[in-house]
Every structure is written in structure tokens, then in C-alpha cells.
Amino acid sequence: MENKKMCMALFSGSLDKLTAAGVILSGAVADDMDVEIYVLMQGARAFKRDIATNKDQLMMAENSHLREEFIAACKQLNVKEWYQFFIDAKAMANVKVHICGLAGKLWGGVKIDDFVEWADDIVGINEYITSAQNADVHLFI
């Protein structure tokens, strides 16, 4: 039987939403879903090689005053760093990470090597639409 498909548009580049995306991704992987992630706008900034692991560069989506509390609680609960969810998910299932070409350029990323090594490619928007059309689950984060 063919695996179910999830399409995720990852617009946010904020620490809390990236973490949430990683948790949701893990749930999909546990279900053996094939996942296509399309990294848009500020998301592409977070996926840049010089930004991804630098927490100081990533803020909260809202309630910015809660950032330190969020980070401390995640540490206490052994929650993975946001990018580790993605790396682990890729090791367990068919997960592809696509960087939007326009979004990449907004932050000075023009080649795939400008982004995390586990990003797969740079794509145009019709690939995202096609993936969304074919997905069983479609999320915009």
C-alpha cells in the first residue's frame, strides 16, 4: 500500500513554530507518511547554514518575552533542537526539504549549499502547489 502524504508549507522562521513543525513532522514519520516540506519566506532564513544552529538568531512567533522561558523549559524537558527533529525524521522516513527559490534569495541564499546540508533542493512554487494537491494532509506553519 502506498504511504500517505503530508505537505507542509513552512513559512515561519521562529523558534517555537519551527519546533512545533518538528514535533508534527515526527508524528507523521511515526505513521510512515511521505513528507514534502516547502520552506518559504522567513522559514528559508532559519534554514540557512549560518543561522539554523544559532539560536540567538531565532525569535518567537509571538509573545517574545516568553523566549527565555521557552528555551529553558525545552532544555529541562529534553526537547530536541528544532533542526534535530528534521534530521531525525529524514533518517526514519521519506522526508524531503525544499527551499523556495525566492525565499532563499531574500536572505542571500542562492545555492543549495547556502542552506543546511539536509535540505534537498531549491524549487519553484508550482512544485509546492502540486504537492499540496496530492497530499492527504496539508499544513501551513
Add this chain to the structure above:
Amino acid sequence: MTNDELRSVAVTKTVDARGTACPGPLLEAKKAMGTIKSGEILEVLSADEGSKRDIPLWAKKKEIDYLGTIDEAGYFRIFIRK
């Protein structure tokens, strides 16, 4: 299964996921399932309240038998059979 029955089942493998928050216990269960044979029993230790519902729900979708959960002091013992 009753708690007494669960305490006496022959567990093939136990994974201790008490040090992780959601989705850690679920992912540990999935990984461990790949290492046991059909008919064998996996025990997952979790201190995450959500696991009590999440792992049985996942097991049902994967056609894995959920045998039950023992509520211990501060953690849960979740039993599933491949």
C-alpha cells in the same frame, strides 16, 4: 489486559523513554518495533502523559496490538505486541 496480566506478560524488549517529552516515546516505540518479531511484546516506559493515548492510537493505525498501560508512580508502562 488487567494490570496483573500485564505484569506477567513475557516482554521481549523494553525501551525507557522517560527522559524524553512528546514525540520521543512514540518515536522510540516506532524504532523498537523494527527490532522485534511478529508476536513479540514491546514495553515502553514513558513519563509523558500524552503517550498514554498517543501510542495506542498509533498502534491501532499500524495494526499493532495494544495490550494495556500500567500507571506507575511518575511514569507509565505501555505494552504493545507486534
